[in-house]
Amino acid sequence: MKIKVDRELCTSVATCIAVAPNTFELDDEGIAIIKNPKGDDEETILQAAKSCPVDAIIIYDDDNKQIYPKVK
Numbered sequence: 001m002k003i004k005v006d007r008e009l010c011t012s013v014a015t016c017i018a019v020a021p022n023t024f025e026l027d028d029e030g031i032a033i034i035k036n037p038k039g040d041d042e043e044t045i046l047q048a049a050k051s052c053p054v055d056a057i058i059i060y061d062d063d064n065k066q067i068y069p070k071v072k
Contacts, residue, residue, distance in 0.1 A: 009056035020048035
């Protein structure tokens with residue numbers, strides 16, 4: 001699993017941190033960053049991505065296929 005945070009979309013709501021505090025944190029600008037990509041289990045990280053109201057967290061599988069948010 002690969003995680004990416006789209007800094008342009010992030011609005012500092014921090015639900016990702018509430019769900020997966022060992023994986024995400026806010027930087028000095030209040031934007032979510034990945035502090036440890038393996039800080040939480042994969043299901044928790046996926047739930048954190050789904051909790052983001054602006055879909056700023058993008059999740060890829062091991063083959064680099066985007067699994068969240070779903071590609072339209």
